[in-house]
Amino acid sequence: MQDTKHIVQPNRNRNILLTIFATVLVAVALLILTSLGSVKLGSALALFAIWGIATVSLNLVNGTLGILSLGHHGFMLIGGYTTALLILSDDKREKILASGRSSMTPFTVGLSIDNFFNAIGLTAFTTDETLWLRFLVAILLGGLMASVVGLIVGIPSLRLRGDYLAIVTFGFGEIIRLTASTRIFSPITNGALGFSGVPTEFGKSVWWTFAFLGITIYVISKLKYSSFGRAMEGIREDEIASEAMGVNLAYHKVLGFVVSSFFAGIAGGLWVSWLGGARLDSFLFTLTFFFLVALSVGGTGSITGVLLGTALVVFVRQYGDPLEQSYLITTWILAIGVILLLTALAIYIFRTIRRSRPKIIPAFYLFLIAGVATVVLALLAPSLGIMQGEFRGFGMRAIFLSILLIIIMVFRPDGMVGRAEFNWAWVFRERLDQPTEEERKQDAWLSNPELNRPGGAANTSDVEED
Amino acid sequence: MAMLEISNLNKSFGGLQAMTDVSFNVNEGEIISVIGPNGAGKTTLFNLITGVYTPDSGDVRFQGQSLVGKKPSQIVDMGIARTFQNLRLFTNLSIMDNILIPQHHKLKSNWLQAILRTPAYKKEEEEMRKFALEKLSFFGPRLMSFRLYQPVLVLSYANRRRSEIARAMATGAKLLLLDEPSAGMNPKETIEMTKIIKRMRDEGGYTILLVEHKMNLVGEISDRVVVLDYGKKLAEGDYKDVVNNPEVIEAYLGKKATDDDKAKKDGGLE
The missing domain is CATH 1.10.3470 (ABC transporter involved in vitamin B12 uptake, BtuC)
Structure with a gap:
């Protein structure tokens, strides 16, 4: 009576074959990369x-x-x-x-x-x-x-x-x-x-x-x-x-x-x-x-x-x-300006994706104005004769990594993928945690429009039967 | 011989005597309720039986073997499992995993066999899954099919309670200690839970010791009721006798104060 879906992993053989295939693919990719000779x-x-x-x-x-x-x-x-x-x-x-x-x-x-x-x-x-x-x-x-x-x-x-x-x-x-x-x-x-x-x-x-x-x-x-x-x-x-x-x-x-x-x-x-x-x-x-x-x-x-x-x-x-080499100070300032502008862009994109209102917030203008000002400053600085010389960014790698960590912790506290794991069922969109059509039909709660009325707080309990 | 024999159990936390000379027996196939006002020591009793606390003196014997000094996991091995008053499910794991973890202690394969996925291990894994489905089907279709793979955190409160009971059943224990199985449930769900507990005894063959505050549930299913108050056993016996016991009524509702008592109380305060 029980179907075996819950006892053994569905499509197990296909998954094993795909894993072997993927391993071979990775090996071929490595072969190509190593043959580049770098x-x-x-x-x-x-x-x-x-x-x-x-x-x-x-x-x-x-x-x-x-x-x-x-x-x-x-x-x-x-x-x-x-x-x-x-x-x-x-x-x-x-x-x-x-x-x-x-x-x-x-x-x-x-x-x-x-x-x-x-x-x-x-x-x-x-x-x-x-x-x-x-x-x-x-x-x-x-x-x-x-x-x-x-x-x-x-x-x-x-x-x-x-x-x-x-x-x-x-x-x-x-x-x-x-x-x-x-x-x-x-x-x-x-x-x-x-x-x-x-x-x-x-x-x-x-x-x-x-x-x-x-x-x-x-x-x-x-x-x-x-x-x-x-x-x-x-x-x-x-x-x-x-x-x-x-x-x-x-x-x-x-x-x-x-x-x-x-x-x-x-x-x-x-x-x-x-x-x-x-x-x-x-x-x-x-x-x-x-x-x-x-x-x-x-x-x-x-x-x-x-x-x-x-x-x-x-x-x-x-x-x-x-990141750790010596550049002109104006280059560094230009980079900061570009980062500020990118932040403004990121704010705009995030609010568009999340459909937040208002779409444009004061922080956006803040980053935009600061970014434009910094870029203009960096571009004008050589002709004004200020901020000459070079600067070597020792430890920039660690700083970059730290900033990256902060950004990810703010936006995705669980990390890039959280606790999710790659598996073939995910690739094929096979969701075991969602009802199949058949299960939906069999399930009184999901298939009965009376029970499933939006907003209608019906009880699934089968006590009513007796 | 009784299945569970509790004799002269004592436990104190610093100056607080949480359990004083409590003894009673649980026979196989019985449903026994432990009732009492808040702070009476009901959960302490459960913790003493399941090895979370060690009693100061006294003994708990399960099928003739003493449980004193054993670790909680060893006590589960012997055949006693419990649920928690404030749900302790593995919230980020799926329902299936929640019901598979309690079966882990029965696994015969070692970790190396598990990594290598030997046929013996695979067979055991399948058996475990079958057993899990069997235990979950006790609660009807609501924890089955696609819901098996949903994390517990999406479940309703009542379904979490059911999952906890299913998890305790999956340990393969004979004696289940249910700590307020119907807490947070509406009257309809409470009636259903009453039926489930009865079925667990009649069809599943479990012996059940439960703590409960809802008197209609207690009255309907208990073979015997044990009343605790301030860590002492006040009464034990049939539900009807126990609830009409004046001492029990006093513990729950308090005593009607007479002038004499008032004078005593005032005197005591000085």
Whole structure:
């Protein structure tokens, strides 16, 4: 009697085929983009994928589980340093040993996948051609290390709630970074010197990074749409209610945290490879801050949104350097004028779309007049002989990103897509939450004009029958 | 043996004795109402049974096992589920998700199997959905079909109450604790809720312990009524006997003040 629509996902096979097709399409697009041969584009794409892994995994904790975690950079550091130490080439290791400033011991310098493979007799895998295998092993170990630390950090701290937990995770993130620089750990981390010369052929490779991104998205979206993910979303919505419905809070929080730190470790491994070295100052809190911006801009809780946010942040970071160059002061003023005029235009368009009355408000005139005045000033300034010289906009990228964040928070507090997720049903306009024609006919309340009279407050209750 | 045995339960919050020596039994297949004026300790009693609070002394036994010191989620595992007085649905999630989350504790697959979508997990997921539809159909068509995928926040208040009861049923519990199931409902919906609670017992086989203020609902469905006042059990028994009990009337309506009482009260104030 029950149709299977509510039990299994409708059009499941079609969706799987479309997903495979879309993946192939993305691969072809990447192939075309990489064949253009632009180094800058390639590294921007790789950075998008690496930060995408980090944000998607952070989103599992911040968005799905509803816990504000600020220590993601700490877990990335563990993954990154583990990977760097394990795959560093032999000549770099010799340099570290020879250096007087390094506090690494011969034993810790010898910690490498190379030596491990040699020890167990797999010398075939220690050649330069098989570096990829060693990298794979190293990065997985880095992820595991990060998840073990995530487990150790998570069990005590996840008993806290809200702001307190945020402060604790932030604290742990910083503790990880600072202990890595102490004397106790510097034989492993090489202290403030870090590791330089980490092979960049993986972190800079679009294929490697996107493959890891694909795996991350696959695992985390499968987790999100499983019963475990639903339980996590229940915890986000209402901890007390989900506990009263039998959800083991501690278990699910720790599970989410550990899976998230595993992928943070993977992202860290790729990040050191992208940078070509592991240094403590490449794992500052600003890294987590950028991820949080990506989350807020795209939509916390949505993998789709988070990836859009990451794309935006990476774009501003990689292609924002024109913002930080030296220009004539008049150019800057002209730019401000144009922004003011665009704001006026935006006000006009918004009020037209939203059908607000009056369509033109005082603020519109304010921005219009200020904009015109600024543009005129900028154009006249050279002939009047004022405002000469140049100005270099240091930090303009961060300012631009912040302004962008403010604008999005004002107009779309939930981020660009909110909690909505991309799916094929949405592409085909298949709305399960709206009645089909058949359902409309069967439903007395929707099909009966007597009941459904506009303004008529009829009651759907079937009590009247008896 | 009674299904739920509450014996000499005590609980205080600082200086406030919220529960004093309360004991009563709930037998399988009964509908028992707990009534009492505001602040009588009815919700505290629910919180003590479901493990939100730990009693200072006394014992709660469910099917012979003590519930004291267990976590709320473990108590759900044993077969007791509750609803909340001021609705605690997962408002941003769909109705379907709301009814699937309480079934999560019955899942046998682990998280890795869930990520890999093994056949065993898939089968369990289908079973969960079937069970959810079965529980929702208790409330007629109003929570079914396309409404399954609407977020709870678009539902009317009465439908939210129904969803909460469906959610408690979906945990697979035998004993349901309903905290004011008809709060905020109009008389018509209250009558319907009365019928639903009866059907839950008769068709669903649930044992029900409920807190309610609407006396017509209580009178119609209760096998027994327990009256609480200031954390003490005032009376227990048949609805008619209980409401005619002078102590109960006093607790609800107050005592007619005699001159003697007035003098006492004035004296007490000094």
